[in-house]
Amino acid sequence: MSLTLWPVTGVREVREGDDLVALLLGRLDEPLRDGDVVVVTSKVVSKALGLVTTGDREAVITRETVRLVARRGATRIVRNRAGLTMAAAGVDASNTTPGTVLTLPRDPDAVAYDLWTSLRRRAGVEVAVVLSDTAGRAWRRGQTDIAIGSAGLKVVNSLSGTQDAYGNALHVTEPAVADEIAGAAELVAGKTSHTPFVVVRGLPRHWVGDHWATARTGARDLLRPDDEDLFGLGARDAVEAVLEQDEPAGFPPAESGAAERVQELADADPGVVAVDLDGAVFRVTPLRDDATALIAAGRVAERLRVGAAAHRLKVSVEVRTAVATGR
Template sequence: MTLLVVPATGVGEVRPGDDLAALLAVAWRGAGVVPQDGDVVAVTSKVVSKAEGRLVAADADAEDPRAEAVAAETDRVVAVRGRTRIVRTRHGFVMAAAGVDASNVETGTLVLLPLDPDGSARALREALSRHWGANVAVVLTDTAGRAWRAGQTDLAMGAAGLVVLDDHGGRADAYGNPLVVTAPAVADEVASAAELATGKLSHSPAALVRGLDAFVLPAGDHGPGAAALVRAEDEDLFGLGAREAVLTALEPGRAGARGFGAPATPEELGGALARVLGTGARLSPGEDGWVLEVPPGSDRLLAAVLLACGWAARSPYDAPGGLRVGPASRIGP
């Protein structure tokens, strides 16, 4: 596979209400590029947000001018270190500062992520197809860090007309080994390839990527969008920072707190109880669920372990015969 990545230059400042598709069409025409069926257009979510008017004023009097906007865009806090806030946005993205950005924008102004990135990608795809008469896919990009690696890369915030996840399940490698979990995030890889061509300081808000025809969907089929790349909370093994997980579990009155993933199995819970409370803790099946016996005076630690493991009490802690417990997601009101 050979890829060609061509940045769009000379677009200029994008303002609320601008026809972004028309601006991009003019930019590539000036570069002598004729888009064709199977091309992928990667556009920074920032210029999409500008065109859609997703701009707010920074709080110049606050210690952190972005704090109020970040709070408004936050669904749940994942980790905090000083002024750095890693949060889960209303879209489900886990990002620093909820994607609120003060770069490449007029001083005193903040750019928010699009309200519906996949919807924005669909609208832009349709508009570009009308301008060019070609079936292209669209990816909206933004920059994000990674939990285990230094630096940042661009990821897909929205997508339309593209196979965003190439699931290799059922295939085999060259040695005949079955592939079970391999699933390249094509949309994220497109976003990163485009960023290599556009950079952060070139004033180029988009790049055309050619050579990915096999991943471009037919006209009218927008696909699942980048929402398909968002990991569900119950599958997230790292939904809270290390410090936040400990404090959340120990804080009184936080039963049912989010960020701990799916409930642990009884075997996993039993092992956790033994590690924290010692051999005096015993979990066993009962007639109406699971019964837990613990050493006296361990209610606070027990509550923390249950919360961290996604379990909850079904009876008072001092119930005769032991505490009745069960996975929190299966416990009714």
């Protein structure tokens, strides 16, 4: 497979209410073909939709935040209202009038679908549309563009159930096609060239077409479900959430066996402290009438509280002041 990518240049500054499809078609050097993918930057989409806000950027980020994932100094990694996890909720203060910021559309796939419908009708060809935005990656320096919205495209190429060249079964291999397209397009468009559209040509023809849009396959399919998210909070932020007894939104309920795991983490010395789960209450009882046992009971109780919070287990912890004999 050989890909060709080129930027659509000479597009004027986008303003609220602009027809992005007309701006694109008016600057194409050659007509679109069946199978082409048009990558559109989220910045021009936000401008055309009027998602320009004046005021304090930090306040706008807070407004767009559903869940704080991690905070380091002034930097916030959050889950935003579109379901994307990214720095500053995707709020952008670059390439916009000083004193204003751009926010992302609440439903990027719906925006991509509308653009795809109009482009397909007016250009008379079977194409796909990808909305791109810039994001960082955990464990990696730098940023790359990702797909935040898509229509008419196979966004994930699942190879599960196939074999590699050595005959090994593939189980979880799923190239993120839409993200790879967005990243490649960013290399062509650049960050400062004011190039809002990139055309990508050469993808397998069956990856592009009406059948993907009809099925409403979009970039939302690239979002990992909450019950598969192993990194929903930063390490420091997870500890702070427990200490503040503040359960972040957007997490699944406790898993089966959570209570047993929390009790194991409490690390109670069976000769000093007893721990029993009575319904939704952990009861901690010292087994000896001395200061060592009472201190150990307090330690176990706090470990139970922390463990329960970490596992999102809805329980309370009670510490008995009398030893197990009932005195």
